[in-house]
Amino acid sequence: MQGYHGRFLEVDLNTKTTTDFPLSEDFCKDYIGGATMAAALVFDRVKAGTDPLAPENAMVMATGPFTGTSLPMVSRYAIGGLSPLTGFWGEATSGGVFPFRLKGAGWDGIIITGKAASPVYLYLNNGQAEIRDAGHLWGKDSYETQKLIKEERGNDKAGVACIGPAGEKLIRYACVINDRGRAAGRCGFGALMGSKNLKAVVAAGNTRPESADAGKVSELAKQAVKDIKGNLVSVALSEYGTLMYMDMGMVLGDTPAKYFTSNVFPVSEVTGQALRQNYTVANYACRGCPIGCGRELKNFKPDLDIDGPEYETTVGFGPLCLNTDFDTIIEANHICNCHGIDTISAGVSVAYAFYLYEQGVLTKDQVGIELNWGDGRAVVDLVQKIVDQEGIGVLLSKGVLAMARELGRDEGEAAQVKGLEMPMHEGRAFHGLAVSYATGPRGACHLKGPYYDVDLGNMVLEYMILPSDRLVSAGKGEPAAKFQSFKDLFDALTLCKFAPLQVPQLCDMLNALTGWNFGPEELLAAGDRSINIKRAVSNRFGLTRDHDILPKICLDALDEGTTAGVAPDMEVMLREYYQYRGWDWATGRPTRDKLVELGLNQVAEDFYPQ
Amino acid sequence: MMITAHFHGILTDWVGTPSAVFDLPAGATFADLMQAIGGRYRSNMPEQLWDDNTDSFKKQVRAQGAAKVYKDLAMPLEKGEDITFMLMIAGG
Numbered sequence: 019m020q021g022y023h024g025r026f027l028e029v030d031l032n033t034k035t036t037t038d039f040p041l042s043e044d045f046c047k048d049y050i051g052g053a054t055m056a057a058a059l060v061f062d063r064v065k066a067g068t069d070p071l072a073p074e075n076a077m078v079m080a081t082g083p084f085t086g087t088s089l090p091m092v093s094r095y096a097i098g099g100l101s102p103l104t105g106f107w108g109e110a111t112s113g114g115v116f117p118f119r120l121k122g123a124g125w126d127g128i129i130i131t132g133k134a135a136s137p138v139y140l141y142l143n144n145g146q147a148e149i150r151d152a153g154h155l156w157g158k159d160s161y162e163t164q165k166l167i168k169e170e171r172g173n174d175k176a177g178v179a180c181i182g183p184a185g186e187k188l189i190r191y192a193c194v195i196n197d198r199g200r201a202a203g204r205c206g207f208g209a210l211m212g213s214k215n216l217k218a219v220v221a222a223g224n225t226r227p228e229s230a231d232a233g234k235v236s237e238l239a240k241q242a243v244k245d246i247k248g249n250l251v252s253v254a255l256s257e258y259g260t261l262m263y264m265d266m267g268m269v270l271g272d273t274p275a276k277y278f279t280s281n282v283f284p285v286s287e288v289t290g291q292a293l294r295q296n297y298t299v300a301n302y303a304c305r306g307c308p309i310g311c312g313r314e315l316k317n318f319k320p321d322l323d324i325d326g327p328e329y330e331t332t333v334g335f336g337p338l339c340l341n342t343d344f345d346t347i348i349e350a351n352h353i354c355n356c357h358g359i360d361t362i363s364a365g366v367s368v369a370y371a372f373y374l375y376e377q378g379v380l381t382k383d384q385v386g387i388e389l390n391w392g393d394g395r396a397v398v399d400l401v402q403k404i405v406d407q408e409g410i411g412v413l414l415s416k417g418v419l420a421m422a423r424e425l426g427r428d429e430g431e432a433a434q435v436k437g438l439e440m441p442m443h444e445g446r447a448f449h450g451l452a453v454s455y456a457t458g459p460r461g462a463c464h465l466k467g468p469y470y471d472v473d474l475g476n477m478v479l480e481y482m483i484l485p486s487d488r489l490v491s492a493g494k495g496e497p498a499a500k501f502q503s504f505k506d507l508f509d510a511l512t513l514c515k516f517a518p519l520q521v522p523q524l525c526d527m528l529n530a531l532t533g534w535n536f537g538p539e540e541l542l543a544a545g546d547r548s549i550n551i552k553r554a555v556s557n558r559f560g561l562t563r564d565h566d567i568l569p570k571i572c573l574d575a576l577d578e579g580t581t582a583g584v585a586p587d588m589e590v591m592l593r594e595y596y597q598y599r600g601w602d603w604a605t606g607r608p609t610r611d612k613l614v615e616l617g618l619n620q621v622a623e624d625f626y627p628q
Numbered sequence: 629m630m631i632t633a634h635f636h637g638i639l640t641d642w643v644g645t646p647s648a649v650f651d652l653p654a655g656a657t658f659a660d661l662m663q664a665i666g667g668r669y670r671s672n673m674p675e676q677l678w679d680d681n682t683d684s685f686k687k688q689v690r691a692q693g694a695a696k697v698y699k700d701l702a703m704p705l706e707k708g709e710d711i712t713f714m715l716m717i718a719g720g
Contacts, residue, residue: 250676250688251717258638260720265637269714291641329720442720470718475688516719 019043020230021083021531022051026059027125027147029140031214032073032132036147039129047534048617050510051082051126053109054548056098057555059129060107061621066558070102070206071188071213073133079120079179079219080128082512083531086121086226088239090246091514093118093305095127095179101205101460102213103190103363103417104437106556106565108205109460111509112179113304114197119177119221134215139167139180144223152217157183159356160195163218173222180218181208182358184405188212189415191363191439195355199325200304200312203360204438205460230533238527242519246308249518255311256301258290260329265289267329268337270488271581272447272470274440275337276391277366277373278433278571281444281579287342288332296344299326309516318348327351327361330464333442334365335397339372346394350401357405359415366439367414368400370421370432379425385410430570436461436561440572446581448473450494452573453591454502456566459552465515467502469494478504480521480538491587495594503545510548547616549599550608554621563606566592629654629707631661636714639689643713644672652705658691659684659701661711690714 019041026039049055056078063076077099084092095117101108120127123142130140137152155163160182167178179196185208192208193201211217229235246252254262267273268285275283286292293299293313302312302325313326327335327347331354335347350368354361374380375389382388386409389396403411413421418439422432433440438461445452450469455462472478473488481504483497508515511528525536536544553561568588575585596603600612613622634647643665650664662684670678679686684701691698692712705711 248676250674250686250715251719253674253676254638254715254717255719257641262638263718263720266715266718269636272718289637291638443718468718474716474718 019046020228020533022046023124023126023225023227025125027128027142029128029130029147029149030132031130031134031138031149031216034134034138034149036149041126046083048544048547049551050507050544050548051085052080052094052510052512053096053098053111054506054510054544054551055127056080056096056109057107057548057552060099061551061555061558063129063131064100064555068100070100070105071209073131073214075100075131075210077130077207077210077214078127079130081117081121081126082510083528084511084513086118087229087531088236089306089527090239090243091304091307091309091517092512093307094512094514095120095202096509096512097194097202097207099207099210100555100559101438102188102209103206104461106436106461106559106561107459107552108207109509109552110193110202110204110207111512112194112196112200112202113307113514114177114200115305116177116179116196116200116221117512118305119175119223120219122224122226123221124223124225128219130214130216133213137215137217139218139220140216141171141220142222144225155217156186159183160358161198161356164198167218167220171220171222176220176222178218178220181211182356184357184359185209185212187407189359189404189407190417191360191415193358193360195358199355201355201360203362204463206360208358229531231530234530235527238523238530242517242523243308246518251516251518252309255516256309258294259311259313259326261290261293261332263329264332267443269580270447270470271576271579272444273333273337274442274444276340277338277369278440279373279576281447281576281581283337283340284342285337288336288344288347292344293326297326304514307514311516315348324348324352325355330442331361331365334362335368338365338369338442339397340391341394341397342392343394346398349398353398353401353405359405362441363417363439364401364404366433367404367418367421368397370418371400371410371414374425379427380410428570432569433572434462434569435567436556436565438462443468443470444581445568445572445586446576446584448488449491449586449591450488450498450501452568452586452588453495453498453595456568456588456592457499457502457595459506459549459556466505467498468505468515469498469501472497472501478521481542489581489584491591493594495591496598498591499595499598500542503542503549506548507541507545510544543616547618550613550616550618551621553601553608554618554625557607557625561606563603566606629656629705631656631705631708632710633661633665634710634712636712639713639715642673642677643669645669656705657701658698658703658705661705662701685713688716690716
């Protein structure tokens with residue numbers, strides 16, 4: 019098989035044994051790679067009722083056919099499994115050098131089950147796998163862990179993906195950190211690693227699968243680099259990082275403020291321009307990326323270079339808490355990176371605490387400090403309490419849905435979908451995004467169907483995904499579903515969401531690597547299959563249509579800003595979405611016919627035994 | 629007639645000024661304004677921002693007047709109008 023190593027590494031931490039799991043070409047064609055392949059493996063292995071933090075829960079780290087090739091913007095990997103935060107299908111992706119190394123280690127991915135008796139890390143190098151003691155690393159922060167492992171291995175080029183103390187403490191939105199401050203942030207996979215006593219996965223080597231047509235791959239790579247460099251968004255990302263969007267997001271009403279109760283905020287102090295003006299900023303690029311959207315802040319404090327906050331983090335600790343103090347946003351981000359927690363879930367949970375304080379639900383006695391909107395020091399204090407598991411931080415570390423439940427509040431007040439905290443884009447500003455959030459395979463996710471891209475002019479002609487009035491709901495369900503499938507493929511192939519590549523290019527790339535003959539239709543079908551296998555995992559764990567909703571706090575029309583008075587019509591869009599998907603309106607499950615049409619016969623047999 | 633152009637967000641950096649006033653002849657169109665902006669500021673801008681074929685901003689830049697969006701280069705300008713240019717790109 020070309021384009022793949024054709025094998026995963028199976029790691030059983032109970033017995034500290036490793037074995038190869040061969041992949042068939044048909045399996046690769048059906049599930050492509052990355053998060054999609056992870057979902058197929060999890061569906062086969064994780065039984066209904068499994069506790070997400072139980073040794074039986076499998077954690078899959080997967081690359082895709084693009085990873086490690088000469089194509090640009092493809093050094094990415096995905097983690098998949100049952101989410102410790104949501105209890106449903108979860109996935110997270112990250113870029114950097116680690117994914118390139120993971121593929122170079124000689125496997126397409128890893129399936130990890132069991133629990134080690136004491137802390138360990140996994141070391142992979144050119145087809146050799148070792149499980150090594152990590153007792154001396156337990157308790158170390160993510161930066162220190164990466165540094166110590168590289169020193170220990172005598173290999174500065176090794177890729178390290180690790181957890182910080184938050185993962186060890188099983189914080190439900192703990193993440194996995196690689197390449198200094200890059201994060202596979204969402205869904206709590208840091209806690210899953212922590213539950214397995216797995217401190218890190220370390221990858222080295224340069225074993226590469228053969229391509230079907232290496233010359234064509236090289237030609238496509240050159241053209242892709244040219245297209246990326248010629249793209250206006252790439253220039254903006256390169257110069258300002260993802261914070262390039264802050265001004266425009268506020269104008270469009272897309273950037274939430276004051277815990278989703280406003281979208282009006284004096285944004286100029288926390289933009290990409292402000293970051294460049296007030297700090298010494300350097301770009302960070304994932305391997306093979308001509309953009310470099312990551313930020314590094316030099317000498318933030320004497321002799322301290324740290325990773326800069328990107329858009330999501332800045333909004334979460336900034337406008338969402340009415341905080342304009344960039345220093346405190348950067349500090350909160352750094353605490354999250356060191357300890358390894360998701361900045362989106364943390365930011366939303368902190369903002370909810372401010373909201374509850376204003377409502378009189380939380381008091382100074384309970385919190386330990388006053389929580390007045392805009393107090394940046396209070397933001398930092400709360401983040402510190404979360405990672406230290408101190409006082410109110412214990413409650414905030416469970417996420418907003420658990421917070422609402424424990425405090426006896428209306429769940430509509432919890433800014434989340436399926437237990438995953440809302441990202442920093444407003445469904446009220448782009449109605450296609452609202453239905454994407456409600457149906458996202460891992461919960462509220464701006465990366466699976468970022469419909470703002472479409473309505474701002476980035477159409478996908480092959481699938482008739484066309485820009486339209488962003489504040490109109492009718493007619494959005496089907497294109498939103500297609501766009502979700504299309505974007506889901508990026509995490510299968512694996513490809514950065516910022517790569518401005520067209521459908522025919524992606525088909526050509528996949529075909530040149532594998533020798534297959536994918537066209538736009540086959541590609542979309544693979545995206546649809548991906549969404550459905552992930553849905554099936556969640557259905558097995560109790561997901562129904564009742565979970566496909568936006569919380570009231572993110573749905574009620576606001577009374578100011580450019581979206582004032584407008585709320586998405588969820589019922590209209592969901593019915594259109596379900597129609598396209600072939601999902602049963604009563605149960606929220608894919609119908610048998612749809613499953614069979616997509617070749618998901620095992621799921622069909624499980625859900626509809628005959 | 630005097631037309632004021634405002635450049636929003638990162639366009640301020642890319643054009644090199646937050647706003648500028650242009651003295652255009654009566655009956656001037658949006659194309660004339662674009663030509664004037666290009667003539668004065670084109671050398672500051674990243675090449676990806678400007679469409680040399682149409683001698684205007686790329687399509688991702690929205691030109692918002694007081695009561696209308698300037699989508700067509702042939703559209704006539706209103707005397708004394710303020711037009712805000714915004715970069716309609718998203719991400720993050």
